Ligand code: SF4
């Protein structure tokens with residue numbers, strides 16, 4: 001694609017990166033076939049090719065309107081387009097640059113600004129989110145059904161966290177909303193790894209990975225969260241932890257990109273790159289250690305449907321690994337049509353774009369239920385809570401289900 005970026009951005013690092021990405025796009029449109037919002041709305045501007053064109057116009061200095069912002073807001077950042085694109089267009093990176101520019105050049109209505117500010121203030125802070133969630137649970141019976149269904153009725157109990165006793169140590173990210181919504185996930189991961197000779201530890205004071213605020217377009221705040229997390233982890237990295245384990249693929253995709261996101265920060269670039277290199281999704285760890293886990297598996301697994309989050313299959317490009325290890329572990333995997341499509345959770349998307357999100361959830365749940373599973377398994381807390389709010393079938397993290405299989 002020919003480009004002529006405007007003077008204000010052409011010679012900046014973002015401008016050069018955006019230009020290189022835009023030039024790779026040949027406008028073939030293969031990506032539109034896998035874009036969930038295009039499939040729902042049928043509007044070229046609600047598909048990747050149209051959005052790329054809108055961002056190109058913005059970067060070339062043409063008028064940026066509220067419609068431009070709306071089409072970018074409707075994007076789930078699922079990156080299905082990226083894994084479909086035969087030309088290797090890094091749509092996600094282009095979107096970060098385009099969204100920042102469009103945010104600067106347009107004015108959101110006051111209510112929209114307030115909602116986004118509130119989400120950016122509350123969700124990454126456990127000490128705010130946990131009491132608000134507890135209040136929401138108390139008020140649940142009195143809330144309108146649509147609001148009530150977004151608040152999980154109960155929290156699962158975490159159970160005991162094994163004391164660190166092995167020479168092999170890995171670091172886990174507690175995360176921001178996960179400890180309040182499903183504290184059993186990291187605890188189950190710690191118990192599974194403990195049984196195969198790896199101690200999982202969490203760093204005191206470690207907070208949000210930064211994805212939440214970064215993708216709400218408070219990019220500087222998000223980068224600040226990333227630096228703070230690196231500071232909390234660094235003493236453990238210097239002590240030789242073998243890996244940094246992610247049980248939420250939404251956080252994993254971001255931490256794996258720290259090296260890129262902080263590459264222009266002279267104080268953090270090297271540390272960020274080391275952190276990214278150490279980061280592994282829990283499925284990568286369990287898959288590589290499966291030989292030692294297999295003899296410990298007992299009870300039958302039951303019939304399950306697995307929902308691979310977009311942040312796992314498109315963002316981290318990890319496809320089929322969890323499904324394969326669940327099958328090896330004795331689970332009966334129900335077939336799931338259109339497994340590449342987003343469930344509509346996507347961070348704060350379910351709150352900011354409720355209609356589109358609800359439609360995607362309905363479609364995803366009907367696909368997941370079509371193979372008659374006893375429960376649904378997934379790999380990201382956002383997808384888990386979102387899907388659970390629309391079905392009576394239990395929705396769990398797969399590591400919790402795997403732990404139940406251990407003798
Ligand atoms: S992003 Fe890729 S698939 Fe989509 S139009 Fe451009 S080159 Fe084609």
Ligand code: SF4
Pocket residue numbers: 034035036037038046047048051074075076077078079080081082091
């Ligand atoms: S990231 Fe997802 S929603 Fe956004 S354009 Fe790509 S496929 Fe469509």
